[in-house]
Amino acid sequence: MKNSHELSLRRAEESVLKIKDDVKNAPSRQSYHFMPPAYWMNDPNGVIFFEGKYHLFYQFHPYAPVWGPMHWGHAVSSDLLHWEHLPIALAPSETYDTDERGGCFSGSAVYENGILSLMYTGAVRVNGEYVQTQCLAQSKDAVHFEKYEGNPVVKKPDWVDSTDFRDPKVFKHDDVWYMLVGAKDKDKGKALLYRSYDLKSWEFFSVLAESRGELGFMWECPDFFEINGKYVLFISPMGVSDRKTVYLIGDMNFNTGKFNYHSIGEIDWGFDYYAPQTLLNDKDQRIVVAWANEWDWMPWFNGFGPTNKDNWCGSLALPRTVELVRDSRLKFKPIDQLKDLRTLAREYSKSLVTQKNSLEIQAGDNIHCELKIIIDLAKTTSDIIEIVLRASEKYQTVITCNLKTGEIYFDRNNSDGISTGIRRCPLLLVNKNELMVHIYMDTCSVEVFTDDYITVLSSNIYPPNDSNKIFVKAVNGDAAIKSIHTWGLKSVW
């Protein structure tokens, strides 16, 4: 058993080794977002901070830039930006996790007494039926993992669909281990809670929370944490049309195993942000990371992007700190360490952008950069403010702030000849004198933060390098710029 895992890991490492230098120099690669050394990645898994380092595991297919039998890639960092790739942590090798359409699916990590434990979903087909079970792998050096001989440690209850029982999130409360598992019960998504004293023997405790139809048929990748006395559940629900990463805020009762939520919000409204997972660091900061791409079952899906021609596909969105506001909303701020990447700072003074005269701005090389725009709403007469990114004669990506309807749009219909669609969400303008829009751009991603970081839209675009102009435009009146700060952002690789 140990041998077959080692063999399968070695084969995967050899595959990556052959191509990783090409990917390192690929023109399409991200410059400061995490991406795999080569080939395919999706969800972040087992994100954790211990002994001064952040560990990131992720869904990894080390043989091609498309989804395939899932491995767990592994990387380590001391600032969440500069990553060192470590040996692959998990590879399919056992009857419960080896299948062309399965493998070692998503999960989480916990660290105690010098042992790093990974809990993951073994996904296989048995007699044509999908079977998903929860499995344990442990390590004493945080690099080499041994699968537990008693795997799987949790099998689904009878009433759960066999295809959909996955993505265990383990956490400790009052000396008891808990594991939350995403599940489908007929047409309702649920988060099931299990208890254990040793991570090996588990008992079913409760349905922590469930969809009553309004929150989809399957909850992927649940995450659950305490923040300022409240509890927060993250889910990536399937089947809720427009929504795909949802947070619920409420109170947890550990006697009944029930989470009663009273507030609900969207973690990110963009096209490309899925399966968010959080960790707590030594500064007590809750930090969220997520896969920056979209699944083929999402209504707006139009491919995973053209980067597979350079032998990679998938990256992570920027790590963000999570803060609770008035017990009912969350803020997602790009981590402070990003300021260390800033270069070529520029400042644009107060000015008026008119319908006739748009403002062209420069931010580093205009491709790997950051912009913070503040609009004085009291002095603004226009209905619409457009921030036009990666523009040329042929292409443009438009962020539209509609002050009349109170909405923000991310329009990538003309971004690159490949991407399509518009994402739309509320812009919170009540009692506001200023509109702040903070944007991060990398080779093929744009992340837009507004409403004091309550609203975020993250999406991928693939324009050519000469599509690199940036404008601020006003429609139907004038836009009063209070300030614009821009920076280039240095590469981390």
Ligand code: FRU
């Ligand atoms: C979410 C997901 C998980 C699953 C993994 C498979 O993106 O579908 O539910 O464990 O990806 O790679």
